[in-house]
Amino acid sequence: MTLAPPSFTLLAVTGGHGGAVPEVLLGLAFVLVGAKLAGAVAEWLGAPAVLGELLVGVAIGNLTLVGGPDLTGIGAREAFIVLAELGAILLLFQVGLESTPRDMLAVGRPAFLVAVVGVVTPMVLGFGVGRVMRPGEPWMLHAFLGAMLAATSVGITARVLGDLGALKTRAARIILGAAVIDDVLGLVVLAVITGIIGAAAAGTTLGMGEVAIIVAKAVAFLVGALVLGGFLSPRLFRQSYALKPGGLIQAISLSFCFLLSYLALLAGLAPIVGAFAAGLVLEDVHFEKHVKRGERPLHETLEPLIALFVPVFFVRMGMLVDVRSFARPDVLGFAVLLTVAAILGKLVCAAAVPRGVPGLLVGLGMMPRGEVGLIFAGIGAQLMLDGRPVVDAGSYAAAVFMVVATTLATPPALAWATRRKGALSAEPG
Amino acid sequence: MTLAPPSFTLLAVTGGHGGAVPEVLLGLAFVLVGAKLAGAVAEWLGAPAVLGELLVGVAIGNLTLVGGPDLTGIGAREAFIVLAELGAILLLFQVGLESTPRDMLAVGRPAFLVAVVGVVTPMVLGFGVGRVMRPGEPWMLHAFLGAMLAATSVGITARVLGDLGALKTRAARIILGAAVIDDVLGLVVLAVITGIIGAAAAGTTLGMGEVAIIVAKAVAFLVGALVLGGFLSPRLFRQSYALKPGGLIQAISLSFCFLLSYLALLAGLAPIVGAFAAGLVLEDVHFEKHVKRGERPLHETLEPLIALFVPVFFVRMGMLVDVRSFARPDVLGFAVLLTVAAILGKLVCAAAVPRGVPGLLVGLGMMPRGEVGLIFAGIGAQLMLDGRPVVDAGSYAAAVFMVVATTLATPPALAWATRRKGALSAEPG
Numbered sequence: 001m002t003l004a005p006p007s008f009t010l011l012a013v014t015g016g017h018g019g020a021v022p023e024v025l026l027g028l029a030f031v032l033v034g035a036k037l038a039g040a041v042a043e044w045l046g047a048p049a050v051l052g053e054l055l056v057g058v059a060i061g062n063l064t065l066v067g068g069p070d071l072t073g074i075g076a077r078e079a080f081i082v083l084a085e086l087g088a089i090l091l092l093f094q095v096g097l098e099s100t101p102r103d104m105l106a107v108g109r110p111a112f113l114v115a116v117v118g119v120v121t122p123m124v125l126g127f128g129v130g131r132v133m134r135p136g137e138p139w140m141l142h143a144f145l146g147a148m149l150a151a152t153s154v155g156i157t158a159r160v161l162g163d164l165g166a167l168k169t170r171a172a173r174i175i176l177g178a179a180v181i182d183d184v185l186g187l188v189v190l191a192v193i194t195g196i197i198g199a200a201a202a203g204t205t206l207g208m209g210e211v212a213i214i215v216a217k218a219v220a221f222l223v224g225a226l227v228l229g230g231f232l233s234p235r236l237f238r239q240s241y242a243l244k245p246g247g248l249i250q251a252i253s254l255s256f257c258f259l260l261s262y263l264a265l266l267a268g269l270a271p272i273v274g275a276f277a278a279g280l281v282l283e284d285v286h287f288e289k290h291v292k293r294g295e296r297p298l299h300e301t302l303e304p305l306i307a308l309f310v311p312v313f314f315v316r317m318g319m320l321v322d323v324r325s326f327a328r329p330d331v332l333g334f335a336v337l338l339t340v341a342a343i344l345g346k347l348v349c350a351a352a353v354p355r356g357v358p359g360l361l362v363g364l365g366m367m368p369r370g371e372v373g374l375i376f377a378g379i380g381a382q383l384m385l386d387g388r389p390v391v392d393a394g395s396y397a398a399a400v401f402m403v404v405a406t407t408l409a410t411p412p413a414l415a416w417a418t419r420r421k422g423a424l425s426a427e428p429g
Numbered sequence: 430m431t432l433a434p435p436s437f438t439l440l441a442v443t444g445g446h447g448g449a450v451p452e453v454l455l456g457l458a459f460v461l462v463g464a465k466l467a468g469a470v471a472e473w474l475g476a477p478a479v480l481g482e483l484l485v486g487v488a489i490g491n492l493t494l495v496g497g498p499d500l501t502g503i504g505a506r507e508a509f510i511v512l513a514e515l516g517a518i519l520l521l522f523q524v525g526l527e528s529t530p531r532d533m534l535a536v537g538r539p540a541f542l543v544a545v546v547g548v549v550t551p552m553v554l555g556f557g558v559g560r561v562m563r564p565g566e567p568w569m570l571h572a573f574l575g576a577m578l579a580a581t582s583v584g585i586t587a588r589v590l591g592d593l594g595a596l597k598t599r600a601a602r603i604i605l606g607a608a609v610i611d612d613v614l615g616l617v618v619l620a621v622i623t624g625i626i627g628a629a630a631a632g633t634t635l636g637m638g639e640v641a642i643i644v645a646k647a648v649a650f651l652v653g654a655l656v657l658g659g660f661l662s663p664r665l666f667r668q669s670y671a672l673k674p675g676g677l678i679q680a681i682s683l684s685f686c687f688l689l690s691y692l693a694l695l696a697g698l699a700p701i702v703g704a705f706a707a708g709l710v711l712e713d714v715h716f717e718k719h720v721k722r723g724e725r726p727l728h729e730t731l732e733p734l735i736a737l738f739v740p741v742f743f744v745r746m747g748m749l750v751d752v753r754s755f756a757r758p759d760v761l762g763f764a765v766l767l768t769v770a771a772i773l774g775k776l777v778c779a780a781a782v783p784r785g786v787p788g789l790l791v792g793l794g795m796m797p798r799g800e801v802g803l804i805f806a807g808i809g810a811q812l813m814l815d816g817r818p819v820v821d822a823g824s825y826a827a828a829v830f831m832v833v834a835t836t837l838a839t840p841p842a843l844a845w846a847t848r849r850k851g852a853l854s855a856e857p858g
Contacts, residue, residue: 020511026691029688035680036680078449082508259454304730305737307679308734
């Protein structure tokens with residue numbers, strides 16, 4: 001006898017619908033309305049809507065502090081992670097759609113310069129903070145701390161620039177191009193450093209050949225996606241026009257986005273890099289004939305998907321914040337130093353922009369670390385060297401503080417910088 | 430040392446994005462385009478598009494038969510189950526939006542009659558098949574076989590009627606109303622029978638009080654959702670109009686759908702019953718002022734969500750089919766008998782419709798068992814009586830055959846019945 005009372009039988013019925021389904025339904029119901037209302041309050045206060053969504057997440061993730069239930073387990077469920085990740089992917093796809101490879105190449109040189117400055121400076125500063133705060137540790141640990149400061153979380157910045165209606169300005173293109181290059185550089189740096197630490201822990205060293213393979217995969221993906229995708233996609237869409245079914249073009253476009261996100265993962269990059277590349281490659285001109293035939297333009301199809309998935313991403317990002325970690329005095333000094341290094345390291349980018357582009361705005365736009373920083377810190381906490389984790393508990397809390405501070409500060413800072421200079425509205429790309 | 434080679438490090442990075450993310454991305458990319466193309470081929474052959482999506486699922490789920498990879502594990506992942514279930518929920522929400530509680534009450538009496546006939550007859554026939562094929566077993570096992578034949582899978586029928594543009598006809602309303610009542614009756618019957626079997630296995634009997642609680646919960650949900658929801662929702666939408674943010678009304682509507690789906694689960698019903706009730710309660714008139722202000726009507730917002738999620742549901746339903754189980758000769762006789770009982774049991778509904786409504790069409794519309802039948806069979810396979818499963822391997826294979834046959838036969842049968850009589854187009858509700 002393995003199954004008895006009727007109430008458990010009813011649970012078995014619901015279990016047949018997937019154990020996560022009840023939690024996801026309840027979670028989506030609250031996230032959708034909660035994020036919308038919090039976003040409205042934030043906008044009413046003059047802040048970008050995304051700040052409200054992040055703070056709703058922080059509140060949900062820390063309910064235990066006020067005697068509420070612990071909901072962090074729901075945020076860690078596979079189904080929620082997937083929905084959130086789809087949100088980030090669709091957001092970057094939409095952002096990519098607003099530009100073409102030509103637009104990005106037009107800002108290619110300044111974006112690359114900004115990206116390199118924005119990776120190297122935080123790495124050097126982070127390395128220095130590591131030397132000061134953890135003097136007895138090997139250099140590889142300090143380098144890992146530096147690497148944690150490298151990558152820009154393009155999701156936050158893209159969303160804020162979108163909320164401000166400024167995605168097509170030159171400054172926005174430089175920020176987005178540089179942020180994507182940062183993501184690529186950051187992931188490559190992370191892969192190389194964890195490789196070096198792994199080899200050191202095993203008593204060997206990482207060969208240049210292995211480093212070259214990591215770099216080559218990332219470069220091959222980007223070049224392949226932009227060149228091959230740019231060549232194939234107009235032909236594919238022309239073929240799809242010949243076929244009758246409505247919605248085929250939308251299905252193919254979404255599939256293309258998901259496929260490139262998958263291939264980016266295979267190349268060791270973040271899926272959002274692939275989604276952004278997919279958006280860049282697809283152009284409105286491919287859809288003109290379809291739209292004339294009465295089909296919806298792609299951006300109209302995307303809006304409801306974005307409205308459903310993206311709040312899940314930002315709320316979940318807020319939920320990852322453990323407010324208590326900021327209260328530890330031994331952590332606070334480290335955390336403040338690391339945060340200052342993270343902010344200064346990106347603000348230096350202001351010096352790397354060409355004449356006529358608001359440098360402060362670009363520097364502030366590069367600031368948020370978001371989920372990329374949290375992922376880096378998490379990997380460091382699992383990575384062992386001499387029997388201890390590369391990122392110890394104190395460093396981890398400091399890293400979380402740095403991520404939270406840079407992420408939460410970016411939306412209001414960008415809004416302030418825009419208002420102050422009228423920079424974005426005055427200067428169309 | 431727990432982590433060494435750089436290639437594994439790269440996997441760790443992707444792992445930070447959720448272990449299921451790569452599979453979901455690749456799966457969605459193929460499901461979206463595959464379902465669309467297969468649907469187009471089906472329509473080109475004169476069959477409903479959903480048949481193409483189901484068959485794509487059957488093909489994906491049985492690739493091993495032609496030496497391909499075993500992809501059934503992907504379909505069983507939590508993230509895919511959630512995406513598929515969201516598809517079924519959004520589909521039934523959309524179907525519910527096309528009607529109002531008034532419309533449904535107008536067909537309430539015939540729908541209830543059709544539902545009761547469509548539950549009692551298959552139960553009696555299924556019980557008889559059990560007596561013939563498993564003569565030595567206790568009556569509870571035969572009753573369980575009968576219960577497996579009771580519930581109608583409203584998803585398939587709703588989709589086919591939608592593809593035919595016939596959701597607003599009187600016949601369609603009777604079918605949908607009866608199918609929802611069937612879902613409720615079926616789940617209540619299942620809960621009662623598993624309760625009886627559980628009690629018998631424990632050496633006791635199920636009290637009438639416990640049966641009454643199961644029934645009361647289901648009735649309370651339906652009445653509460655329709656009465657309370659119908660009272661609250663226009664007031665809620667009037668409030669939301671006063672608030673500024675665009676998209677709030679869409680967020681509230683989706684949240685309402687997810688919340689009622691969740692509450693249906695709590696009441697021991699399927700989430701799609703809640704989604705259908707949410708759609709019934711929401712009416713276009715609540716949105717009129719919002720649409721005048723320039724916001725999108727709700728059904729336009731839903732379309733892209735449906736285009737993304739619903740194919741996942743139908744493809745996954747096809748993937749659950751194991752083609753090999755049909756090849757077992759000892760199973761085939763049982764399977765054919767059970768299928769005949771399932772089809773006859775619902776076709777009898779034709780006699781219960783009021784004058785002027787095409788009875789054959791209603792009977793055929795009640796035929797598909799879909800995922801509900803598979804869930805019932807799965808629960809029976811886990812339920813133990815006298816140390817053996819209530820649904821043994823042979824009965825399970827026969828049940829799967831019955832589900833597949835009724836599900837795959839419904840789309841072409843409905844299309845044929847509609848063309849033959851011109852019944853749906855000639856008779857607007």
